[in-house]
Amino acid sequence: MEELREALSNFRFDGELVSVKEFGSGHINKTYIAKYKNGENEQKYVVQKVNNGVFKNVDELMDNVFAVTSYLRKKVRENGGDENRETLHFIKTLDGGKYYKCADGSFYRAYVFVKDSVSFDFAKNSDMFKSSGIAFGRFQKMLGDFNADSLYETIENFHNTSWRYENEFIPALEMDVKDRAKYCADVINFLVERKDKMGILVDLINEGKIPLRVTHNDTKLNNVMFDEKSLECVCVIDLDTVMPGLALYDFGDAIRFGANTAADDEKDLSKVSLNLEYFKAFAEGFLSECGDTLNQCEKDHLAFSAWLLTVELVMRFLTDYLNGDVYFKTEYSEHNLVRARNQMKLALSMEEHMEEMKDIIKSIR
Protein backbone atom coordinates (compact mmCIF):
# COMPACT_ATOMS: atom_id res chain seq x y z
CA MET A 1 0.00 0.00 0.00
CA GLU A 2 2.89 2.33 0.75
CA GLU A 3 4.30 2.05 -2.77
CA LEU A 4 0.79 2.69 -4.17
CA ARG A 5 0.52 5.89 -2.08
CA GLU A 6 3.98 6.91 -3.25
CA ALA A 7 2.96 6.31 -6.87
CA LEU A 8 -0.36 8.16 -6.51
CA SER A 9 1.37 11.25 -5.15
CA ASN A 10 3.58 11.40 -8.22
CA PHE A 11 0.99 11.74 -11.00
CA ARG A 12 -0.74 14.91 -12.21
CA PHE A 13 -4.18 14.03 -10.88
CA ASP A 14 -6.83 16.71 -10.53
CA GLY A 15 -7.90 17.29 -6.90
CA GLU A 16 -7.66 15.37 -3.64
CA LEU A 17 -7.65 11.61 -3.31
CA VAL A 18 -11.03 10.32 -2.05
CA SER A 19 -10.61 6.54 -2.36
CA VAL A 20 -8.60 3.84 -4.05
CA LYS A 21 -9.51 0.19 -4.54
CA GLU A 22 -8.32 -2.84 -6.49
CA PHE A 23 -10.28 -3.49 -9.66
CA GLY A 24 -10.75 -5.72 -12.71
CA SER A 25 -10.05 -9.33 -13.58
CA GLY A 26 -6.93 -9.06 -15.76
CA HIS A 27 -4.35 -11.83 -15.38
CA ILE A 28 -1.23 -9.69 -15.66
CA ASN A 29 -1.17 -6.19 -14.20
CA LYS A 30 -2.49 -5.00 -10.85
CA THR A 31 -5.24 -2.45 -11.46
CA TYR A 32 -6.71 0.14 -9.06
CA ILE A 33 -9.43 2.72 -9.42
CA ALA A 34 -8.56 5.99 -7.69
CA LYS A 35 -11.23 8.66 -7.12
CA TYR A 36 -10.20 12.31 -6.88
CA LYS A 37 -12.30 15.34 -6.04
CA ASN A 38 -11.76 18.94 -6.98
CA GLY A 39 -14.60 21.05 -5.56
CA GLU A 40 -17.75 19.59 -7.10
CA ASN A 41 -15.85 17.67 -9.76
CA GLU A 42 -15.13 14.02 -9.24
CA GLN A 43 -12.70 12.24 -11.54
CA LYS A 44 -11.90 8.52 -11.64
CA TYR A 45 -8.45 7.31 -12.69
CA VAL A 46 -7.11 3.85 -13.46
CA VAL A 47 -3.75 3.26 -11.82
CA GLN A 48 -1.78 0.17 -12.73
CA LYS A 49 1.24 -1.56 -11.34
CA VAL A 50 2.90 -2.91 -14.47
CA ASN A 51 3.93 -6.56 -14.28
CA ASN A 52 7.64 -6.17 -14.78
CA GLY A 53 8.20 -9.94 -14.89
CA VAL A 54 6.04 -10.09 -18.01
CA PHE A 55 7.01 -6.71 -19.50
CA LYS A 56 10.76 -6.53 -19.04
CA ASN A 57 11.29 -3.16 -20.68
CA VAL A 58 8.78 -0.65 -19.31
CA ASP A 59 10.35 2.27 -21.23
CA GLU A 60 9.69 0.54 -24.54
CA LEU A 61 6.23 -0.62 -23.41
CA MET A 62 5.15 2.89 -22.49
CA ASP A 63 6.66 4.40 -25.66
CA ASN A 64 4.48 1.96 -27.62
CA VAL A 65 1.25 2.75 -25.81
CA PHE A 66 1.82 6.51 -25.92
CA ALA A 67 2.58 6.35 -29.66
CA VAL A 68 -0.48 4.21 -30.36
CA THR A 69 -2.89 6.25 -28.23
CA SER A 70 -1.79 9.58 -29.69
CA TYR A 71 -2.16 8.15 -33.21
CA LEU A 72 -5.63 6.81 -32.38
CA ARG A 73 -6.70 10.13 -30.85
CA LYS A 74 -5.91 11.85 -34.11
CA LYS A 75 -7.82 9.23 -36.10
CA VAL A 76 -10.88 9.40 -33.83
CA ARG A 77 -10.86 13.21 -34.05
CA GLU A 78 -10.66 13.04 -37.86
CA ASN A 79 -13.60 10.62 -37.89
CA GLY A 80 -15.65 13.01 -35.76
CA GLY A 81 -15.59 10.79 -32.67
CA ASP A 82 -15.07 11.65 -29.00
CA GLU A 83 -11.31 11.21 -28.51
CA ASN A 84 -11.62 11.39 -24.71
CA ARG A 85 -13.91 8.37 -24.57
CA GLU A 86 -12.80 6.36 -27.56
CA THR A 87 -9.10 6.23 -26.75
CA LEU A 88 -7.08 5.83 -23.58
CA HIS A 89 -5.85 9.07 -22.07
CA PHE A 90 -2.65 8.65 -20.05
CA ILE A 91 -1.71 10.92 -17.17
CA LYS A 92 1.90 12.04 -16.96
CA THR A 93 3.96 12.05 -13.76
CA LEU A 94 4.80 15.29 -11.96
CA ASP A 95 8.09 15.49 -13.82
CA GLY A 96 6.52 14.72 -17.20
CA GLY A 97 7.32 11.00 -17.38
CA LYS A 98 5.15 8.28 -18.94
CA TYR A 99 5.32 6.10 -15.82
CA TYR A 100 6.55 6.32 -12.25
CA LYS A 101 9.21 4.09 -10.75
CA CYS A 102 8.82 3.64 -6.98
CA ALA A 103 11.72 3.49 -4.54
CA ASP A 104 11.22 -0.30 -4.31
CA GLY A 105 11.65 -0.63 -8.10
CA SER A 106 7.99 -1.22 -9.05
CA PHE A 107 6.46 0.59 -12.03
CA TYR A 108 3.15 2.47 -12.08
CA ARG A 109 1.17 4.23 -14.80
CA ALA A 110 -2.15 6.03 -14.79
CA TYR A 111 -4.96 6.95 -17.15
CA VAL A 112 -8.38 8.50 -17.07
CA PHE A 113 -11.22 6.06 -16.34
CA VAL A 114 -13.32 5.94 -19.53
CA LYS A 115 -16.42 7.87 -18.46
CA ASP A 116 -19.68 5.95 -17.90
CA SER A 117 -18.20 2.73 -19.18
CA VAL A 118 -18.06 -0.85 -18.00
CA SER A 119 -16.26 -4.05 -19.03
CA PHE A 120 -17.56 -7.64 -19.02
CA ASP A 121 -15.98 -11.06 -18.56
CA PHE A 122 -18.95 -12.65 -20.28
CA ALA A 123 -21.09 -11.27 -23.12
CA LYS A 124 -24.73 -10.81 -22.11
CA ASN A 125 -25.92 -11.69 -25.60
CA SER A 126 -24.66 -12.11 -29.18
CA ASP A 127 -25.27 -8.42 -29.97
CA MET A 128 -22.87 -7.40 -27.26
CA PHE A 129 -20.25 -9.83 -28.53
CA LYS A 130 -20.78 -8.55 -32.07
CA SER A 131 -20.18 -5.05 -30.75
CA SER A 132 -16.80 -6.15 -29.36
CA GLY A 133 -16.03 -7.55 -32.83
CA ILE A 134 -16.77 -4.12 -34.24
CA ALA A 135 -14.45 -2.54 -31.65
CA PHE A 136 -11.52 -4.83 -32.43
CA GLY A 137 -12.14 -4.72 -36.20
CA ARG A 138 -12.22 -0.91 -36.09
CA PHE A 139 -9.10 -0.85 -33.95
CA GLN A 140 -7.37 -3.01 -36.57
CA LYS A 141 -8.58 -0.78 -39.39
CA MET A 142 -7.60 2.48 -37.68
CA LEU A 143 -4.06 1.20 -37.17
CA GLY A 144 -3.80 0.13 -40.80
CA ASP A 145 -1.40 2.97 -41.69
CA PHE A 146 0.52 3.00 -38.44
CA ASN A 147 4.21 2.36 -38.99
CA ALA A 148 4.73 -1.13 -37.56
CA ASP A 149 8.53 -0.70 -37.57
CA SER A 150 8.24 2.07 -34.98
CA LEU A 151 6.84 -0.35 -32.39
CA TYR A 152 8.92 -2.41 -29.99
CA GLU A 153 8.07 -6.07 -29.61
CA THR A 154 6.97 -5.94 -25.96
CA ILE A 155 6.92 -9.75 -25.68
CA GLU A 156 8.87 -11.62 -28.32
CA ASN A 157 7.24 -14.54 -30.12
CA PHE A 158 4.00 -13.73 -28.30
CA HIS A 159 1.73 -15.69 -30.65
CA ASN A 160 4.41 -17.88 -32.21
CA THR A 161 2.76 -21.09 -31.07
CA SER A 162 5.36 -23.51 -32.45
CA TRP A 163 8.18 -21.43 -30.90
CA ARG A 164 6.38 -21.55 -27.56
CA TYR A 165 6.00 -25.32 -27.91
CA GLU A 166 9.74 -25.92 -28.42
CA ASN A 167 11.13 -23.18 -26.21
CA GLU A 168 8.66 -22.96 -23.34
CA PHE A 169 6.40 -26.00 -23.13
CA ILE A 170 8.97 -28.76 -23.77
CA PRO A 171 11.59 -27.27 -21.39
CA ALA A 172 8.90 -26.81 -18.70
CA LEU A 173 7.85 -30.43 -19.16
CA GLU A 174 11.43 -31.70 -19.00
CA MET A 175 12.28 -29.67 -15.89
CA ASP A 176 8.94 -30.39 -14.22
CA VAL A 177 10.10 -28.27 -11.27
CA LYS A 178 6.98 -28.85 -9.18
CA ASP A 179 6.62 -32.53 -10.07
CA ARG A 180 3.23 -31.77 -11.59
CA ALA A 181 3.52 -33.46 -15.00
CA LYS A 182 2.08 -36.65 -13.51
CA TYR A 183 -1.25 -34.87 -12.99
CA CYS A 184 -1.72 -33.71 -16.56
CA ALA A 185 -0.89 -36.51 -19.00
CA ASP A 186 -4.20 -35.89 -20.84
CA VAL A 187 -3.31 -32.27 -21.62
CA ILE A 188 0.31 -33.07 -22.46
CA ASN A 189 -0.80 -35.75 -24.95
CA PHE A 190 -3.36 -33.39 -26.44
CA LEU A 191 -0.60 -30.88 -27.20
CA VAL A 192 1.96 -33.40 -28.45
CA GLU A 193 -0.64 -34.82 -30.88
CA ARG A 194 -1.29 -31.34 -32.32
CA LYS A 195 2.29 -30.11 -32.52
CA ASP A 196 2.44 -30.25 -36.33
CA LYS A 197 -0.40 -27.78 -36.80
CA MET A 198 1.05 -25.15 -34.50
CA GLY A 199 3.35 -23.59 -37.09
CA ILE A 200 0.78 -23.13 -39.86
CA LEU A 201 0.27 -19.36 -39.49
CA VAL A 202 3.95 -18.60 -38.91
CA ASP A 203 4.77 -20.59 -42.07
CA LEU A 204 2.23 -18.52 -44.02
CA ILE A 205 3.91 -15.32 -42.78
CA ASN A 206 7.32 -16.64 -43.86
CA GLU A 207 5.93 -17.62 -47.27
CA GLY A 208 4.62 -14.07 -47.70
CA LYS A 209 1.00 -15.22 -47.89
CA ILE A 210 -0.20 -13.44 -44.74
CA PRO A 211 0.98 -9.89 -43.88
CA LEU A 212 2.16 -8.67 -40.52
CA ARG A 213 -0.05 -5.82 -39.37
CA VAL A 214 -0.26 -3.70 -36.23
CA THR A 215 -2.53 -5.75 -34.02
CA HIS A 216 -3.81 -5.76 -30.44
CA ASN A 217 -2.87 -9.37 -29.64
CA ASP A 218 -4.93 -9.65 -26.44
CA THR A 219 -8.52 -9.33 -27.60
CA LYS A 220 -10.39 -10.60 -24.55
CA LEU A 221 -13.89 -9.26 -24.18
CA ASN A 222 -12.84 -7.50 -20.95
CA ASN A 223 -10.36 -5.44 -22.96
CA VAL A 224 -13.25 -3.48 -24.48
CA MET A 225 -15.12 -0.81 -22.52
CA PHE A 226 -18.88 -0.61 -23.20
CA ASP A 227 -21.21 2.32 -22.64
CA GLU A 228 -22.95 1.76 -19.29
CA LYS A 229 -26.42 2.51 -20.73
CA SER A 230 -26.46 1.57 -24.40
CA LEU A 231 -23.97 -1.32 -24.03
CA GLU A 232 -22.37 -0.22 -27.30
CA CYS A 233 -18.57 -0.58 -27.49
CA VAL A 234 -16.71 2.61 -26.61
CA CYS A 235 -13.00 1.97 -26.38
CA VAL A 236 -10.39 -0.77 -26.76
CA ILE A 237 -8.04 -0.93 -23.77
CA ASP A 238 -5.06 -2.97 -22.52
CA LEU A 239 -2.65 -1.89 -25.23
CA ASP A 240 0.47 -3.56 -23.78
CA THR A 241 0.75 -6.11 -26.54
CA VAL A 242 -0.03 -3.82 -29.50
CA MET A 243 2.79 -4.75 -31.87
CA PRO A 244 3.29 -6.39 -35.25
CA GLY A 245 1.06 -9.44 -35.46
CA LEU A 246 -1.74 -11.02 -37.46
CA ALA A 247 -5.36 -9.92 -37.80
CA LEU A 248 -5.97 -13.64 -37.28
CA TYR A 249 -4.47 -13.52 -33.79
CA ASP A 250 -6.96 -10.81 -32.82
CA PHE A 251 -9.86 -12.72 -34.30
CA GLY A 252 -8.85 -16.08 -32.84
CA ASP A 253 -8.09 -14.84 -29.34
CA ALA A 254 -11.39 -12.98 -29.09
CA ILE A 255 -13.30 -16.12 -30.06
CA ARG A 256 -11.47 -18.42 -27.65
CA PHE A 257 -12.34 -16.12 -24.76
CA GLY A 258 -15.74 -14.74 -25.66
CA ALA A 259 -17.39 -17.59 -27.58
CA ASN A 260 -16.81 -20.14 -24.85
CA THR A 261 -20.15 -21.23 -23.37
CA ALA A 262 -18.49 -21.09 -19.94
CA ALA A 263 -15.89 -18.98 -18.13
CA ASP A 264 -12.31 -19.87 -19.07
CA ASP A 265 -11.72 -21.36 -15.63
CA GLU A 266 -14.99 -23.33 -15.36
CA LYS A 267 -14.15 -26.73 -13.85
CA ASP A 268 -17.26 -28.53 -15.07
CA LEU A 269 -16.14 -29.34 -18.60
CA SER A 270 -19.62 -30.37 -19.68
CA LYS A 271 -20.41 -26.64 -19.67
CA VAL A 272 -17.53 -25.79 -21.98
CA SER A 273 -18.07 -25.65 -25.76
CA LEU A 274 -17.98 -23.27 -28.70
CA ASN A 275 -21.02 -21.03 -28.96
CA LEU A 276 -21.57 -20.94 -32.74
CA GLU A 277 -24.07 -18.10 -32.53
CA TYR A 278 -21.46 -15.98 -30.76
CA PHE A 279 -18.79 -17.08 -33.22
CA LYS A 280 -20.97 -15.82 -36.07
CA ALA A 281 -21.85 -12.58 -34.29
CA PHE A 282 -18.22 -11.70 -33.58
CA ALA A 283 -17.14 -12.57 -37.12
CA GLU A 284 -19.89 -10.32 -38.51
CA GLY A 285 -18.82 -7.42 -36.32
CA PHE A 286 -15.09 -7.85 -36.91
CA LEU A 287 -15.37 -8.34 -40.68
CA SER A 288 -17.82 -5.46 -41.09
CA GLU A 289 -14.97 -3.17 -40.03
CA CYS A 290 -11.80 -4.77 -41.35
CA GLY A 291 -13.00 -7.51 -43.72
CA ASP A 292 -12.14 -5.43 -46.80
CA THR A 293 -8.51 -5.20 -45.78
CA LEU A 294 -7.98 -8.95 -45.28
CA ASN A 295 -6.59 -11.06 -48.13
CA GLN A 296 -8.07 -14.39 -49.19
CA CYS A 297 -5.54 -16.44 -47.28
CA GLU A 298 -6.36 -14.58 -44.06
CA LYS A 299 -10.09 -15.09 -44.62
CA ASP A 300 -9.51 -18.78 -45.29
CA HIS A 301 -7.78 -19.13 -41.91
CA LEU A 302 -10.23 -17.26 -39.66
CA ALA A 303 -11.87 -20.42 -38.32
CA PHE A 304 -8.49 -22.11 -37.95
CA SER A 305 -7.11 -19.12 -36.00
CA ALA A 306 -9.80 -19.55 -33.34
CA TRP A 307 -8.67 -23.15 -32.88
CA LEU A 308 -4.97 -22.25 -32.91
CA LEU A 309 -5.27 -19.49 -30.34
CA THR A 310 -7.27 -21.83 -28.10
CA VAL A 311 -4.57 -24.51 -28.38
CA GLU A 312 -1.94 -21.84 -27.71
CA LEU A 313 -3.69 -20.96 -24.46
CA VAL A 314 -3.94 -24.65 -23.49
CA MET A 315 -0.19 -24.67 -23.82
CA ARG A 316 0.49 -21.36 -22.08
CA PHE A 317 -1.69 -22.23 -19.08
CA LEU A 318 -0.20 -25.72 -18.86
CA THR A 319 3.36 -24.39 -19.16
CA ASP A 320 2.67 -21.98 -16.32
CA TYR A 321 1.21 -24.81 -14.22
CA LEU A 322 4.35 -26.90 -14.82
CA ASN A 323 6.58 -23.90 -14.01
CA GLY A 324 4.80 -23.32 -10.68
CA ASP A 325 2.40 -20.46 -11.60
CA VAL A 326 4.92 -17.74 -12.28
CA TYR A 327 3.14 -15.88 -15.12
CA PHE A 328 -0.66 -15.68 -14.82
CA LYS A 329 -2.39 -14.55 -11.62
CA THR A 330 -3.90 -17.61 -9.94
CA GLU A 331 -6.36 -18.01 -7.09
CA TYR A 332 -5.59 -21.63 -6.13
CA SER A 333 -2.85 -24.15 -6.90
CA GLU A 334 -4.69 -26.01 -9.69
CA HIS A 335 -6.01 -22.85 -11.35
CA ASN A 336 -3.74 -22.95 -14.41
CA LEU A 337 -4.42 -26.66 -14.94
CA VAL A 338 -8.16 -26.02 -14.75
CA ARG A 339 -7.77 -23.26 -17.35
CA ALA A 340 -5.66 -25.54 -19.60
CA ARG A 341 -8.26 -28.35 -19.46
CA ASN A 342 -11.05 -25.85 -20.08
CA GLN A 343 -9.32 -24.52 -23.21
CA MET A 344 -8.59 -28.10 -24.30
CA LYS A 345 -12.30 -28.91 -24.12
CA LEU A 346 -13.05 -25.76 -26.12
CA ALA A 347 -10.48 -26.70 -28.79
CA LEU A 348 -12.04 -30.18 -29.03
CA SER A 349 -15.45 -28.58 -29.49
CA MET A 350 -14.00 -26.43 -32.29
CA GLU A 351 -12.52 -29.53 -33.95
CA GLU A 352 -15.99 -31.04 -33.93
CA HIS A 353 -17.56 -27.90 -35.44
CA MET A 354 -14.75 -26.79 -37.77
CA GLU A 355 -16.76 -27.27 -40.98
CA GLU A 356 -19.68 -25.26 -39.56
CA MET A 357 -17.26 -22.52 -38.47
CA LYS A 358 -15.82 -22.34 -41.98
CA ASP A 359 -19.32 -22.26 -43.51
CA ILE A 360 -20.29 -19.41 -41.22
CA ILE A 361 -17.25 -17.39 -42.34
CA LYS A 362 -18.10 -18.12 -46.00
CA SER A 363 -21.69 -16.99 -45.45
CA ILE A 364 -20.50 -13.61 -44.15
CA ARG A 365 -17.94 -12.52 -46.72
Ligand code: ADP
Ligand atom coordinates in the same frame (compact mmCIF):
# COMPACT_ATOMS: atom_id res chain seq x y z
P1 ADP B 1 -4.69 -6.44 -17.48
O1 ADP B 1 -3.49 -6.29 -18.34
O2 ADP B 1 -4.34 -6.92 -16.13
O3 ADP B 1 -5.74 -7.24 -18.15
P2 ADP B 1 -6.28 -4.05 -18.11
O4 ADP B 1 -5.56 -2.88 -18.69
O5 ADP B 1 -7.06 -4.87 -19.07
O6 ADP B 1 -5.25 -4.93 -17.26
O7 ADP B 1 -7.24 -3.49 -16.97
C1 ADP B 1 -8.00 -4.37 -16.14
C2 ADP B 1 -9.44 -3.90 -16.07
O8 ADP B 1 -9.49 -2.53 -15.58
C3 ADP B 1 -10.17 -3.85 -17.41
O9 ADP B 1 -10.72 -5.10 -17.77
C4 ADP B 1 -11.24 -2.78 -17.16
O10 ADP B 1 -12.35 -3.32 -16.48
C5 ADP B 1 -10.55 -1.81 -16.21
N1 ADP B 1 -9.96 -0.67 -16.94
C6 ADP B 1 -8.72 -0.59 -17.45
N2 ADP B 1 -8.52 0.58 -18.06
C7 ADP B 1 -9.66 1.28 -17.93
C8 ADP B 1 -10.08 2.61 -18.30
N3 ADP B 1 -9.26 3.46 -18.93
N4 ADP B 1 -11.33 3.00 -17.97
C9 ADP B 1 -12.16 2.17 -17.31
N5 ADP B 1 -11.82 0.94 -16.91
C10 ADP B 1 -10.59 0.50 -17.21
Ligand code: GN1
Ligand atom coordinates in the same frame (compact mmCIF):
# COMPACT_ATOMS: atom_id res chain seq x y z
C1 GN1 C 1 -3.60 -12.29 -20.22
O1 GN1 C 1 -3.87 -9.26 -19.30
P1 GN1 C 1 -5.06 -10.08 -19.72
O2 GN1 C 1 -5.75 -10.72 -18.60
O3 GN1 C 1 -5.93 -9.25 -20.62
C2 GN1 C 1 -2.52 -12.51 -21.28
C3 GN1 C 1 -3.17 -12.98 -22.58
C4 GN1 C 1 -3.94 -14.25 -22.35
C5 GN1 C 1 -4.95 -14.04 -21.23
C6 GN1 C 1 -5.62 -15.33 -20.87
C7 GN1 C 1 0.29 -10.03 -21.70
O4 GN1 C 1 -4.45 -11.24 -20.67
O5 GN1 C 1 -2.17 -13.21 -23.57
O6 GN1 C 1 -4.60 -14.65 -23.53
O7 GN1 C 1 -4.34 -13.48 -20.04
N1 GN1 C 1 -1.75 -11.30 -21.49
C8 GN1 C 1 -0.40 -11.34 -21.54
O8 GN1 C 1 -6.80 -15.12 -20.17
O9 GN1 C 1 0.24 -12.39 -21.46
Ligand code: MG
Ligand atom coordinates in the same frame (compact mmCIF):
# COMPACT_ATOMS: atom_id res chain seq x y z
MG1 MG D 1 -6.92 -6.85 -19.75
